[in-house]
Amino acid sequence: MAKWLKRGLIGAGVLVGGLAVLLVVTIVVAGLLYRDPGQARTPAGLARGASSYLTMRDGTRIAVTVWLPADLKSGQRVPALIKGTPYWRGEALTFLGKAAVQLGAPLRLEEPDVGILNARGYAVVSVDTRGTGASFGHQAVLLDQPEVDDFGQIIDWSAAQPWSNGRVGAYGFSYRGMLAVSMASLGRPALKAIAPSFDFTDLYATTYPGGVFNRIFLKKWGDQTGTLNRGEPPCEGVCRWLVAGPKPVDADHDGALLRAAIADHARNYDVFACSQRVPDRDDIVCGTGKTITDVSEWSRRAAVERSNVPMFVVAGWFDATSAAEVLQRTSTFSNPQQVMVGAISHGGFMSTDPFAPPGARVDPSYGKQIGAMADFFDRRLKADSQPAPTNVRYQVLNGGGWRSAPGWPPPGVVTQRFFADVGGTLSPQPPAGDGADAYQVDFSAGSGPLSRYQSPVDLSQTGYPDRAAADRKLLTYTSPPLADDLMIAGDPVADLTLASSRPDGVVIVYLEDMLPNGRVVYLSEGVLRLADRKLAAAPVGADPLHSYLSGDAAPMTPGRAEPIKLGLSPIAVIVRKGERLRIAIAGADSDNLERIPASGPETLQIGRGGAAPSFVEIPTLPH
Secondary structure, eight states, X not given: OHHHHXXXXXXXXXXXXXXXXXXXXXXXXXXXXXXXGGGOBOTTSOBTEEEEEEEOTTSOXXXXXXXXXXXXOTTOOEEEEEEEESSOSSEEEOHHHHHHHHTTOOOOSSOHHHHHHHHTTOEEEEEEOTTSTTOOSOOSSTTOHHHHHHHHHHHHHHHHSTTEEEEEEEEEETHHHHHHHHHHTTOOTTEEEEEEESOOSOHHHHHSGGGSOOHHHHHHHHHHHHHHXXXXXXXXXXXXXXXXXXXXXXXXXXXXXXXXXXXXXXXXXXXXHHHHTOOSTTOOSTTSSOOTGGGSGGGGHHHHHHHTOOEXXXXXXXXXXXXXXXXXXXXXXXXXXXXXXXXXXXXXXXXXXXXXXXXXOOSSOHHHHHHHHHHHHIIIIISOXXXXXXXXXXXXXXXTEEEEESSSSOTTOEEEEEEEEGGGEEESSOOSSOEEEEEEOOTTOOOOTTSGGGHHHHOOOOOOOOOHHHHTTSEEEEOOOOSSOEEEEEOOEEEEEEEESSSSOEEEEEEEXXXXXXOEEEEEXXXXXXXXXXXXXXXXXXXXXXXXXXXXXOOOOTTOOEEEEEEOOOEEEEEOTTOEEEEEEESOOTTTSOOSSSSSOOEEEEEESTTSOOEEEXXXXXX
């Protein structure tokens, strides 16, 4: 028996050893057989994805990869679409990564939009922004003028290429979208259209929503960009065995140029530290002589308007402050704009519809979003059609479908007031008498780890599960069941009569839908640092109500009630018959925002009725 067991163990060992050798041989052969898809040739004889350096006016070398349509023929001319990114224009694979791709692993060698746009007859010019990826130089602050000016040369270069028809567009989401808008400020005649999606017009409003530091997002984004700028993959585990770092240019055979570029990035600014030091809109970023507003789309508005370059834009209701800023741009920038806003995650990949079942598909799909963008570019880059007038196509949640309007808010909006009333009720009529409710701020309250504030950093599916438990930590006012459907479409505004026990603090107002089964659905929210409560004489950024300038900031007098007005994020939704409208008031979001005051208790007192009412103004449409 022992002899047969010994023979069996030896046989098993031989089998395992043989399989291990076979696996190693398979990996080695697959790695040796791998061919960079960018080096495949088009019928025109050009590499599909050639990478090279372009030398800028100050000598800085910027890494560029040009992805040509696979079927590009000799003599064919196609439009160019530029996408600038600080997140690597491409990845270099390890030997194991090459083997994995050769064996069918779904590693991303190019972003999915590139293949779709190539198939639609566009060349895509992917660019590592100055101080990132394989590009040389450094970032003193994001979207600084030297970084933007690089793209003026890249536009001219793209228009002059032998495969180009001389017409150029720019596109991308988030940072890439902000770059696209900034390119329009350069006045380059070859730039005919741009498609900035999920972008932010006012970086102060994104960094300090309502004047409150967006702490968790800035920490995560700062760590992520720091990792990328060191040339390290922003992932853990097996990923690091497969991805070597940013894609070098084709001529950099030994990686020396890439190493030198990455060494240059050591001079980049510290995102988190520098952002944390600019609590007021007019504060200077880390010795640059510039404010966050100075490098925002908002500051380039006049030049963008002079270009009259048309825009195609996709935004998500729950994507940080993007929807608010994008929709405000339709009324503040004169450029023709085609805007689509729905329950779409940052980047367009997933649904964020709080009424939909888990796993619901995004509407429209990512492919359809890119297809609609290509249709837009076709009219400007393959023809010379006049741009369509500004139009907003918006999704009405809770079964309302898609609607269109010539701007935002939609025409015909009627404002309805709902008042904080006795016993935590929310009433369409002003309360009969005076009163106030005291709320001791629960600093453990939060809006969750998948809130709108964190949506830009990891493309996660923004999610607001049932808010019933979270609301038990807040001061709430809930309406009786609605007698009829109520369609909301616009930007709600909260008007509070508020006193605080501390000189400074935060007030957050959530707008929610309480379903008959008791589930509470998040709809919208507004946040304001109490020191920034002064109303602005004229808008100086994306928030039309407050300036956030240092000269306008002032402490509260503890115990003295003051009128506090704050805007809530835009939304379109139907609150159905039998459902209840709720506002929930908080003084902290521990999952996302900086705590103010930094320590100690705080009590907020909300006035209701008489000369000191508190109410929310709801923009409604007939339904």
